[in-house]
Amino acid sequence: MTNTSNAAIGLLTRGSGETLIDQIVRSVSSRIDDKLLRSGARMPSIRQFAATHGVSCFTVVASYxxxxxxxxxxxxRGAGFFVRERSPLNAGERSMPDAPPAALEAKPLDVVWLIRNMFRPAPSQRVPGSGVLPSEWLDGPMIANALRAVSRQSGALLVNYGAPQGFLPLRQQLQLKLAELEIDAAPEQIVTTVGVTQALDLVAREFTRPGDTIFVDDPAWFLMFxxxxxxxxKVIGISRLADGPDIAQLAAMAALHKPKLYVINSVLHNPTSTSLSAAKAFQVLRIAEEHGFTIVEDDIYCDLHPGSAVQPATRMAALDQLHRVIYLGGFSKSLAANLRVGFIATSPEWAQRLCDRKMLATLTTSDIGERVVYKVLSEGLxxxxxxxxxxxxxxxRARTVRQMEKVGLHVDVAPPAGLFVWTDTGIDTSALAERAMIEGLLLAPGALFSPSQLPSTRMRMNVSTSQEPGVWEFLARELRR
Incomplete structure (x- = not known):
């Protein structure tokens, strides 16, 4: 198969007003349209392209x-990038100069863009937009010891399917954990999942049908949208304030749209790290009762909160006792993302329905991972x-907030706990994120955190991955432009 390694794209110019990424995309796409690069031809490797044209590998990755x-x-997968076979529709796109930009090309940044780049190898201090803790902050030896202990158990336990509802000793341990949060849930009310991501998927598939409406916070965790x-x-955002959702908007939208579900972070909301007040929690439950929708409480950052004895933290599952609230939790943010152990706590009837749904999707979850988490939890580690x-x-956290303000970022609410700070840059953060990627920095622009994905000046920053001076040098320079 022909390789395009000798296909130079012309001189890239810095300071031209067009990003290096856009110059590469424009030049390569033009050569493909002009049949200078043939369908099926292999593109140069990322390293080869970067070396030939004097740009970073990050720039080439974003361009490709x-x-x-x-x-x-x-x-x-495993082979590289290839020129795609062009359909007549694709080939005719250049002849539509009056078409709106959205018709000509995909958005330069979208949810998949952020997720894909979050999984690319990069120094943990150069990903201020990351949603996780640096790996060096987590306790790898503790996980390794627990895994070794599990491996010494009966071989039959390691090679067979796990229990559909989840490893029973882990569910019993989760019962104790939930009791500390004043949530009463017996083991038969708990279903283990492949992280909170699968938990949300199972709940949405079980309790909604195409055409139904689901409410989310705005801003909120982008993967849901x-x-x-x-x-x-139909995904509709409810404005998130410092103490919870905009109650007037929630009531009005619930009366208008009659949602099936409302997905909400009560504690350490992503991306603001704010928490729900008790007054707001009661109001949300009242509106849910009035309009007949179910609340899905995503509490993935639960263990990064110091507890209500130190700071107020109201969970609707504790107030409702799993009557109209489905509670989701997990350990990917605080223990090990690679274990992918999450759980759903709900009524016994709904737990059985969700377990059946889980079996249709994946049969069971990883018994090995659940045994490792049980080992860590049960031994007090x-x-x-x-x-x-x-x-x-x-x-x-406090040092990072001060640094934000020093370079010109505005912080409405400096959260007392959690990973994130939701900051206002005063400029379009999607464009800012594109420029950051050229320099090997991953930012999380605000547009991705809203169901509307409209341009935003907001940005989520992770205080644990924003400690490298290069992050602040870039932001200070860009905000002075």
Whole structure:
């Protein structure tokens, strides 16, 4: 198959007003349209392209990703990037100069863009838009010891399917954990999942049908939007304030749209790290009762909160006792993302329905991962671990907020706990994120956190991955432009 390694794209110019990524995309797509690069030809490797044209590998990756999104290039796992076969519709796109930009090309940044780049190898201090703790903050040896202990158990236990509802000793341990949060849930009310991501998917598929409406916070965790839309659901954002949702808007929208579900972070909301007040929690429950929708309480950051004895933290599942609230939790943010152990706590009837739904999707979850998490929880290691995590976050949070303000970022609410700060840059953060990617920095622009994905000046920053001076040098320079 022909290789395009000798296909130079011309001189790239810095300071021309057009980003290096856009110059590469424009030049390569033009050569494909002009048949100078043939369908099926292999594109240069990322390193080869970067060396030939004097740009960073991050710039090439972002350029290739945009070419894939535009339909010019395809990625083949393990083989590289190849010029894609062009359909007549694709080939005719250049002849529509009056078409709006959205018709000509995919958005330069979208939810998939952020997720894809979050999984690319990069120094943890150069990903201020990341949604996780640096791996060096987590306790790998603790996980390794627990895994070794599990491996010494009966071989039959390690090679067979796990229980559909989840490893029973883990569910019993979760019962104790939930009791500390004043949530009464017996083991038969708990279903384990592949993280909170699968938990949300199972709940949405079980309790909604195409055409139904689902409410989310605005801003909120971006991964939900595309997943729910792919199910044929109408996704509507409810404005999130410092103490919870805008109650007047929630009541009005509930009366108008009659949602089936409302997905909400009560504690350490992503991306603001704010928490729900008790007054707001009661009001949300009242509106849910009045309009007949179910609340899905995503509490994935539960263990990064110091607890109600130190700071107020109201969980609707504790007030409602799993009558109209489905509670979701997990350990990917605080223990190990690679274990992918999450859980759903709900009524016994709904737990059985969700277990059946889980079996249709994946049969069972990983019994090995659940045994490892059980080992860590049951031996008291986890409590000390999360205490250390909270201490490290507290040590960098205030300093990071001061640094934000120093470079010109505005922080409405400086959260007292959690990973994130929701900051206002005063400029379009999607464009800012594109420029950051050229320099090997991953930002999380505000547009991705809203169901509307309209341009935003907001940005989520992770205090644990924003400690490198290069992050602040870039932001200070860009905000002075």
């Amino acid at each position: 990703d945009k070419l894939v999104a535009k339909g010019y290039v395809e990625s083949r 595309g997943a729910f839309a792919a199910m044929g659901l 986890y409590r000390k671990h999360v205490d250390r995590l909270r201490g490290r976050l507290d040590a960098v």
